[in-house]
Amino acid sequence: xxxxxxxxxxxxxxxxxxxxxxxxxxxxxxxxxxxxxxxxxxxxxxxxxxxxxxxxxxxxxxxxxxxxxxxxxxxxxxxxxx
Amino acid sequence: xxxxxxxxxxxxxxxxxxxxxxxxxxxxxxxxxxxxxxxxxxxxxxxxxxxxxxxxxxxxxxxxxxxxxxxxxxxxxxxxxxxxxxxxxxxxxxxxxxxxxxxxxxxxxxxxxxxxxxxxxxxxxxxxxxxxxxxxxxxxxxxxxxxxxxxxxxxxxxxxxxxxxxxxxxxxxxxxxxxxxxxxxxxxxxxxxxxxxxxxxxxxxxxxxxxxxxxxxxxxxxxxxxxxxxxxxxxxxxxxxxxxxxxxxxxxxxxxxxxxxxxxxxxxxxxxxxxxxxxxxxxxxxxxxxxxxxxxxxxxxxxxxxxxxxxxxxxxxxxxxxxxxxxxxxxxxxxxxxxxxxxxxxxxxxxxxxxxxxxxxxxxxxxxxxxxxxxxxxxxxxxxxxxxxxxxxxxxxxxxxxxxxxxxxxxxxxxxxxxxxxxxxxxxxxxxxxxxxxxxxxxxxxxxxxxxxxxxxxxxxxxxxxxxxxxxxxxxxxxxxxxxxxxxxxxxxxxxxxxxxxxxxxxxxxxxxxxxxxxxxxxxxxxxxxxxxxxxxxxxxxxxxxxxxxxxxxxxxxxxxxxxxxxxxxxxxxxxxxxxxxxxxxxxxxxxxxxxxxxx
Numbered sequence: 001x002x003x004x005x006x007x008x009x010x011x012x013x014x015x016x017x018x019x020x021x022x023x024x025x026x027x028x029x030x031x032x033x034x035x036x037x038x039x040x041x042x043x044x045x046x047x048x049x050x051x052x053x054x055x056x057x058x059x060x061x062x063x064x065x066x067x068x069x070x071x072x073x074x075x076x077x078x079x080x081x082x
Numbered sequence: 083x084x085x086x087x088x089x090x091x092x093x094x095x096x097x098x099x100x101x102x103x104x105x106x107x108x109x110x111x112x113x114x115x116x117x118x119x120x121x122x123x124x125x126x127x128x129x130x131x132x133x134x135x136x137x138x139x140x141x142x143x144x145x146x147x148x149x150x151x152x153x154x155x156x157x158x159x160x161x162x163x164x165x166x167x168x169x170x171x172x173x174x175x176x177x178x179x180x181x182x183x184x185x186x187x188x189x190x191x192x193x194x195x196x197x198x199x200x201x202x203x204x205x206x207x208x209x210x211x212x213x214x215x216x217x218x219x220x221x222x223x224x225x226x227x228x229x230x231x232x233x234x235x236x237x238x239x240x241x242x243x244x245x246x247x248x249x250x251x252x253x254x255x256x257x258x259x260x261x262x263x264x265x266x267x268x269x270x271x272x273x274x275x276x277x278x279x280x281x282x283x284x285x286x287x288x289x290x291x292x293x294x295x296x297x298x299x300x301x302x303x304x305x306x307x308x309x310x311x312x313x314x315x316x317x318x319x320x321x322x323x324x325x326x327x328x329x330x331x332x333x334x335x336x337x338x339x340x341x342x343x344x345x346x347x348x349x350x351x352x353x354x355x356x357x358x359x360x361x362x363x364x365x366x367x368x369x370x371x372x373x374x375x376x377x378x379x380x381x382x383x384x385x386x387x388x389x390x391x392x393x394x395x396x397x398x399x400x401x402x403x404x405x406x407x408x409x410x411x412x413x414x415x416x417x418x419x420x421x422x423x424x425x426x427x428x429x430x431x432x433x434x435x436x437x438x439x440x441x442x443x444x445x446x447x448x449x450x451x452x453x454x455x456x457x458x459x460x461x462x463x464x465x466x467x468x469x470x471x472x473x474x475x476x477x478x479x480x481x482x483x484x485x486x487x488x489x490x491x492x493x494x495x496x497x498x499x500x501x502x503x504x505x506x507x508x509x510x511x512x513x514x515x516x517x518x519x520x521x522x523x524x525x526x527x528x529x530x531x532x533x534x535x536x537x538x539x540x541x542x543x544x545x546x547x548x549x550x551x552x553x554x555x556x557x558x559x560x561x562x563x564x565x566x567x568x569x570x571x572x573x574x575x576x577x578x579x580x581x582x583x584x585x586x587x588x589x590x591x592x593x594x595x596x597x598x599x600x601x602x603x604x605x606x607x608x609x610x611x612x613x614x615x616x617x618x619x620x621x622x623x624x625x626x627x628x629x630x631x632x633x634x635x636x637x638x639x640x641x642x643x644x645x646x647x648x649x650x651x652x653x654x655x656x657x658x659x660x661x662x663x664x665x666x667x668x669x670x671x672x673x674x675x676x677x678x679x680x681x682x
Contacts, residue, residue: 019103040129043290044099047300051096059289 001079003027006053006072013052017044027069053079090141091311092454092469095304102137109140118314121149121172123156123211125183127295134307142315153295156183160211164218174317175215176271176310177208177225180297181251184228190235192245201250205257216267224269224313225262226306227255229277232286269313269475276305312470322451322471323425325368326416328434329379329386329407331457333365333397334358338389339381343597344536344633349394357459362396364463369401373472374423376404378415378432382568383407384511388600393537393635412439413446431471433462508603508673512569515604517611518679520554520561527575528563532594536633539594540626540640545580558583560615564608566599566674573599577608581616581624588612588621593640607671609644613664625649626660644670 007025015023018036031037037045049071050056055078065071087105090098098105118139122128132148139146149170151159156177159167167175185207188200208225215223228251234240240248255274262270277285280302290296298306315321330337335347335354347355348362369375375397379386386407390399399405404422406415412434420427428449434440435457444452453469455462520528529547536542545553553559560581566573576599580592595604616624626641638658642648646660 013100016100017103019107039294040133043130043294043296044102048096048099057289059292062289062293 001076003072003076006075006079007068009052010049010068010072013048014045017041017048025068027072028067030067049075055079087141088448090137091308095300098134098137098304099300102133105137106140109137114140114143114145116144116318118144118146118174119149119170119172120146121151121167121170121175123151123159123167123175123177125154125156125179126291126297127153128178130296130298130300130303131178131306131310134304135310138307138311139314142311142320144314154183157207157211161214164214167215168219172219172221174222174224174314175219177211177223178306179226179228180273181228181231181247182297184251184254187247187250188245190245192243194244197244197250197253201253201257204254205261208258209261212261212265212268216265221267222269222317223267224271224310225258226271226273227258229273229285230282232282266476271306271309271313273306276309277302280305309470309473312473313475316473316475321429321473322373322431323429324374324376324403324419324423324431325365325466325472326376326378326419326430326432327365328436328439329377329381329389331435332433332459332462333362334389334392334395335459339385343388343392343600344534346389346392348389348392354459355394359394359396361459361462364466366396366401368472371472372474374403374425375401376419376423376430377402377407378412378419378434379407380409380412381407382571384599384601388597391597391600391636393633411442411446413443416443416447416450431466431469433466435459505673510569511602511673513602513674514567515607515674515676516565516679517562517607517676519615520550520563521679522554524563524575525550525554528578531575531596532578532592535594535596536631537597537636538600539631539634540590540637541592541629542631542634543592545592553580557619560588560612560619562608562612562615564595564604566602566604568602577604579608579612581612583619583621586621587623587625588616588619590624590626593626603671603673605640605644607674607676610669610671611676613667613669617664622664624662624664626662628658628660630656 007027011023011025014025014034015021018034018041020035023034025034031042046057046062053075055075057074057078061074065074086101087108090105120135122132128150132150136146136148149167149172156179160175160177184204186200186203188197192200212223212225215221230251231240231247234246234248236243236246240246241252242249251274258270262268280299284299285302286297287299287302290299296303312321327333330339335358336345338346348358349355350359365375377386383405387399387405389395390397404419406419408415416427416430416432420430426449427447431451431453432440432443433453433455434443435455437457440452440454443450451469451471453465455465525547529545529550532550533544553561560579560583562579563575564577565575573596577595578592579590581588581590612624624646626646628638628641630638641658641660641662644662646662649659649661652658
């Protein structure tokens with residue numbers, strides 16, 4: 001799966017959880033520049049993303065995520081490794 | 083309410099995580115009126131539980147407003163910062179603590195005395211919380227007990243020896259329960275059981291604990307929120323009160339109108355029968371703790387009632403507070419049941435294996451709980467149980483006696499609203515019977531009925547088709563079959579009698595009937611015709627036999643109730659012989675119009 005495909009699959013998850021149907025994610029999206037992406041929403045996003053892609057993020061990996069691009073890259077690595 | 087929103091109480095955790103904000107926005111837009119102020123004093127990060135609880139309360143028409151303590155400050159907020167909490171004016175305080183909040187597990191090794199002291203010390207800490215809340219706020223308190231620890235340091239002995247943490251938590255939970263029995267303001271949420279049902283490996287979420295101080299999985303938090311939702315609904319009188327049950331393929335396997343009561347799946351004979359028996363037992367247990375039972379079935383009323391005369395039926399007619407078996411739409415019958423019981427239809431839980439019936443009831447009557455039980459009886463109990471519909475917050479003597487009270491009322495209203503007496507009911511059935519001697523076109527059915535009827539069968543004698551043919555043409559035999567029609571349709575050939583002439587006596591080798599026409603007076607109509615035929619061949623006495631089997635107990639008093647006199651003592655096996663002198667006999671049947679063959 002390419003980074004672009006992963007980003008496309010992340011879109012509806014973020015749109016749903018943040019209740020923003022028109023949200024457009026970019027690799028640069030993060031908690032600062034996306035409205036309502038607070039720590040509680042983040043907990044939900046991490047849960048939903050792991051379930052959707054059937055991957056499990058390790059504790060240290062979660063800490064290093066700075067934006068959506070990092071998350072996409074991490075998911076791609078996890079999918080490739082499996 | 084859109085169906086998507088209406089199904090929140092049973093939606094999956096994944097779905098709720100994705101759609102929660104949208105659902106909350108839509109529900110809040112309806113401006114729910116019943117404000118409910120809840121303070122959550124947590125030993126962990128409680129936001130996820132609160133989020134899940136919020137959406138469940140919204141869907142039930144509450145407008146919940148939450149106060150959440152800072153992470154881990156449940157004790158301080160309750161005991162030292164009570165004024166701030168009081169300013170929030172909570173109606174309910176939920177003290178949400180977990181095993182990680184225990185301050186003093188007993189040391190290792192521990193004496194019995196050490197162990198008890200630490201249990202008391204921990205209990206005392208919580209007592210201070212409850213006391214402060216009680217004295218200074220005076221609201222309802224919900225305190226959860228503790229799940230068992232994720233590891234057993236001492237293996238199985240952890241639950242046994244002093245100092246074992248498993249034993250410590252079990253002891254503490256027992257102490258909490260004892261407190262709650264004394265204090266009506268204190269309700270215990272049984273997280274020990276909730277966690278066991280989810281399963282501890284799916285309960286604890288260590289990554290989220292280390293990252294966010296959320297100890298439980300989303301699934302665990304949803305289970306907690308749903309149980310709280312049920313307790314709160316119960317506090318505000320919204321717990322369900324009536325379990326309304328379909329019959330065919332819900333309370334027993336098979337279709338009683340087609341298969342007959344003797345062929346329905348109930349009892350111990352097959353795995354399926356066992357499962358239906360277990361479900362009936364569950365319903366009976368619910369009744370014993372105060373839930374009313376009602377029947378709502380598309381069936382002929384008598385046929386439906388006949389199902390509960392099955393010797394293996396755990397449920398009996400007397401257990402039902404309302405009984406609607408007819409061909410009207412089910413949602414209309416539910417409204418009738420609500421009127422009979424003088425209860426709101428929103429206090430009903432409707433259980434039916436048929437998805438079409440569930441659909442129409444859910445669509446037509448908002449407020450009725452219609453769990454998606456599927457069609458597999460072995461799944462009914464866990465699905466209904468998971469709905470937490472009947473959650474009590476206290477159990478009074480009245481709860482346990484309620485069902486009996488309603489049963490009496492049901493009998494009265496049934497008589498009042500329908501017929502003056504049973505005879506009037508029978509007349510309303512517009513019954514018409516065809517009774518005549520065996521005939522070729524019926525021989526196969528006569529033979530089949532004779533060989534499969536087990537309950538209403540006096541001698542349980544089996545006969546081949548060839549034997550039936552020979553009886554038919556033998557002048558020493560009186561043969562009779564009976565067909566019965568009523569306003570609901572034709573029940574077909576339902577009863578058979580075979581009499582053998584011996585001097586001036588007619589010996590009744592066979593008398594059997596399908597249970598689907600029980601209590602219709604069909605046996606009286608048969609007896610009238612039998613007596614006429616017996617006289618016609620010059621006999622003056624009928625001699626009847628009852629030979630008991632495992633299944634035919636229901637006809638042990640058949641001959642007695644027809645006015646026969648015992649001819650001899652019962653044999654050691656319980657077989658009895660009966661005689662009826664024909665001299666005085668006058669016809670008994672008054673409710674069935676009897677015709678001979680060839681009239682239909």
